[in-house]
Amino acid sequence: MASSGMIATVLKQRAGELNAQWLKDLSTSNAVSAQGRITPDELEQQSRQFLQLLSAAAQVRNPADLKSPEARPLREFLEGLSRSRAQQGFSSGETASFIFSFKRPLFDALRTESGKDAALLADEVWAATELLDTLGLHTVSTFQKAREELINRQQQEMLELSTPVGTLDSARTQIVMESLLQKIVDTGSEIAIIDITGVPTVDTLVAQHLLKTVTALRLMGAECIISGIRPQIAQTIVHLGVDLQGVTTKANLADALALALKRSGYKITH
């Protein structure tokens, strides 16, 4: 593209001017620096880095071609930027407008550079628009990807942390069992309380799993107290013929906690 020559020149020769103008725009538009989630220093550093990388990429070839090896640092910077924006809780619009807001200073610089040549200016502006749009869109698509990763990870964490509320299926019981045993190792706790107040029903498999958890805990040298068994579940457990003998059970979490404290040698005083 012949016209990218001028953008490259402008980026190179007027870098300081462009950066200053851009930062001024950024600080006035609340979309980008909203609510102090990002400090002016960070913003300045990011804009400077972006300019440098864009300029470097533009010297070699058309930077809008993000797949080229020359544009790789620029592409990676944009991906890193949108990932950090996603984590800081920015919206995709706010993230993209960081890039789009560079249009104004760039257009201004192009106008100054092209002098009175209207046709040339139109070409340059079009090329610059195309370039920044590509970069902005790439940022948005990376942003979406980063958001999805974040959501997936949070889902996984929720699954791992979830105390049994709602139906306990055997997959969940398995996860509860494994993470509980691991936590016992990590914390060196001697007593574990499994509170199943929020569990409406159990089936044989889940009851077996609970029993296995209790046995495994004992093998590791910890004790287990089960609390909050509903009448319905108590009936089911007995009808299913599951033997909970030798397992300490308490009516509610408070009783279980009191017992645990007592066994650890603590006393509750009023």
Add this chain to the structure above:
Amino acid sequence: MERIPVLRMGNFLLVTIQVDMHDQLALQLQDDLTNAIERNGAKGVLIDISALEMVDSFIGRMLSDISAMGRILDCATVLVGMQPAVAITLVELGLSLPGIATALNVERGMSLLRGKLSNLDDHDANER
């Protein structure tokens, strides 16, 4: 031949299993340990299996057997530091090791053994 060392600490014996157990090693340990209990007049055995990452039904049974043999020889056994994966495996194999005392780590295992021993002393004193 490879052997698992049995260390004496006062009234107690200390066994730390640091290698992967195979059947011959397990039988050898059973033999060594029972002999050591007899020779030293040990009152307690502490078996540390925190480095043991895999068990099969044979090893599980061996652990259970050692404890039973110790009881006959008037010696309490405490198993310490079992890894979660090992605990799950044993449970899945149906080896819940009833009658074996367990503790989270060596320190707690030791205090458990001492507690057992002082209980026994009290008991003996009452009988006299």
